[in-house]
Amino acid sequence: MSMPTAIHWLTRDFRLGDNPALAAAARGPMRSVFFIDAQLLAQGAASRWRLERALRDFDAALRQRGDAGVTILRGEPHELLPRLVAALGAAEVHQSDWPCPAMRASQQRVDQALRAQGAQLVLHPGHLLIHPRLLRTKGGGAYRVFTPFARALRGIGADRPGAGAPPRIPTAPGAGWPQSVALDGLDLAPDLHGGRAVLDAHALPAGEAAALARLDDFLDRASEYEARRDRPDIDATSGLSEALALGEISPRSVWAIAEARRRDNPAAADGIAKFMSELCWREFAWHLLIEFPQMAERAWRPEWAEFPWRGDNADFDRWRQARTGIALVDAGLREMRVTGRMHNRVRMVVASWLTKHLLTDWRLGLAHFQDSLSDWDPAANAMNWQWVAGCGPDAAPFFRIFNPERQAERFDPRGDYRRAWLGPGAAGALAYDATLPPDWRGKGRPPADEGTAAIAAGRQRALDAHAGFRDA
Ligand SMILES: Cc1cc2nc3c(=O)[nH]c(=O)nc-3n(C[C@H](O)[C@H](O)[C@H](O)COP(=O)(O)OP(=O)(O)OC[C@H]3O[C@@H](n4cnc5c(N)ncnc54)[C@H](O)[C@@H]3O)c2cc1C
Incomplete structure (x- = not known):
């Protein structure tokens, strides 16, 4: 049976492993698309600069699996996706959910536009450890205090990571498929302050393989984490925040790998537990933002x-x-x-x-x-x-x-x-x-x-x- 053609709408999930949206699209011939849209351009300059590095790495990873690479387009997803779906004869667009207010608004517009032509947007987990709906207080409300939130999260446990990288990613043919903006010469942060070259010179390696290597190296020295994590003069933390922010690695993978190392290496168990507690802070932040989408604009209290x-x-x-x-x-x-x-x-x-x-x-x-x-x-x-x-x-x-x-x-x-x-x-x-x-x-x-x-x-x-x- 031949699988239907689909689109992977790439947003903040620049990885092949534990990427349910990509896995769903790659069951059959697919195309991965990335939009240079108003939402991206409203993000900060340094974060766009870093995203571009993630995009380049992900594009290369797709090509290594036989795919044609990411199609990069300038414009709004709700205007472009219906045309792309028509060009491929696709019925589904798969996206890793990134539940911030601007993305929620974009998803709604896309969903409406796709439905009008009999296609649909399918959202997938992977950005968080666990579905936020599962973490509620006894009264059914959202947690507002970290300690009971983290206790509940540990009690349920993080979701297990999904499948590893798909072995082959088949490109969908499409006669009317548009030309991608070229990666050569692409500059997503032309408004970056004068220090672009300086940022380039101080950058940590980007991409999924680098994130996995960084995690591995960090876990080797995690026994010192608790005692030293507050010291800016010592390189004692994981340095994984960029990779997590861009989805170069999923928190569920980080959690599962850390958990396994915690069992194998009792000397580092306390340090690794503290590190996992920081991942709970990340989760708590998203939980709060979902509950109170105005968190960047208005005081919570x-x-x-x-x-x-x-x-x-x-x-x-x-x-x-x-x-x-x-x-x-x-x-x-x-x-x-x-x-x-x-x-x-x-x-x-x-x-x-x-x-x-x-x-x-x-x-x-x-x-x-x-x-x-x-x-x-x-x-x-x-x-x-x-x-x-x-x-x-x-x-x-x-x-x-x-x-x-x-x-x-x-x-x-x-x-x-x-x-x-x-x-x-x-x-x-x-x-x-x-x-x-x-x-x-x-x-x-x-x-x-x-x-x-x-x-x-x-x-x-x-x-x-x-x-x-x-x-x-
Ligand atoms: C004012 C302020 C603004 C911040 N803005 C951001 C931001 O925009 N993006 C961001 O990722 N972090 C932010 N943080 C949290 C924190 O400073 C960074 O996550 C951390 O410095 C990243 O270094 P690391 O990856 O080596 O962390 P590690 O100590 O190795 O921690 C592991 C992971 O846990 C998460 N984490 C750690 N501390 C926190 C925290 N306090 N809140 C939420 N998640 C956490 C991060 O994903 C981090 O990569 C902010 C903190 C403050 C005080």
Whole structure:
């Protein structure tokens, strides 16, 4: 029996293994399509730059399996997919579900357009560990607190990964099939700041094979994870966030591989368990975003809508330009501009400085991270910004204010991390300078004692604002 022709709508699932959408399409002749649409162009520059690397790798992987490669098209999926379906005589379009608000809206438009011509959109799991519907409180509601959420998730267990890479991916012939935008010369982030070459030079290897190798290497050294994961001066974490954000590896595969290693290597069991708990944080973030799709725009706790955040201001500008005078904050912001990444502990300190000491709206920080992070993830970014700002569910209380100097003493005890990004002539500092637009150049950082004075003053200002807000 010959299998029907189908389309794989590639979005954020740049992998062959445990990709149920691809597997479903590849049961018969298929085509994989990727759209340069309004949704993609609205994403941040660094995240588009990183996505392009994933796209190139995935295209090569498809070709190795006998496929013609990804067809890249400029335009809106709901306008183009009906034509593509007609060109192939296909009845189904398969997509890995990426349940963020913009994609939900796009899926609805596509589904409507396809139904009008007797075809349909089929959504597949794989982006999350488990279907969010299965994780409900006894009362049937969504979890708002991480600990019981993670307990419930561990109790049910993550879904098992689906099939490995299909051995062959047969290309569907199609007379009216459009020409793909060429990968050669494709630039998905032409608006990237001047540091494209710098980002390229600092990039981690992209693609599925690299993600699997990274996971394997990380699990070998996971016994140190718990003790060292907060240290930005040590390479102690997995570095898998970009790969997870782009679906170069599925969380279910990461979970299953980690679980097996945890059993085989008791010495690393605690470290691996902690790592799996971080995957639960990722899951929690998506769970929250599905429940509250406005999480990137509105405070989770409605009473926080009235908090007197400062809007765009000169302090925010200095923060963006890594010129706050607080060494750990400036080092982190430089790291992000040069590499697209920032250590988690430093992200918390940098975000806390903006929202507490500078009392600046968390949405301004969120937007800057969204534009600058190569691992940008709409759920993790929004949940963490709200967590640090104090307005999210299960968030740090507002009055708990990080002292960035104490954080630095504790987590960068020798000053290696700060020196790497701020030290005169340090490679990180030189790379950072190379990324600067002309109007950011030559503006030094304030002297350290100014920074120290700003810590006490900012803390007091934050506490006063919070007290006034509570009493109002
Ligand atoms: C203000 C702020 C913004 C953030 N924005 C993003 C973002 O846009 N994209 C993103 O992937 N992470 C974000 N994080 C979470 C975290 O900083 C990164 O996931 C982590 O630094 C990635 O490094 P790693 O892969 O080595 O992590 P590991 O320590 O090896 O953790 C393994 C995986 O668990 C997940 N994870 C770890 N910590 C968190 C967390 N706090 N929340 C959600 N998932 C987590 C990631 O997928 C990560 O790859 C943000 C954190 C803060 C404080």
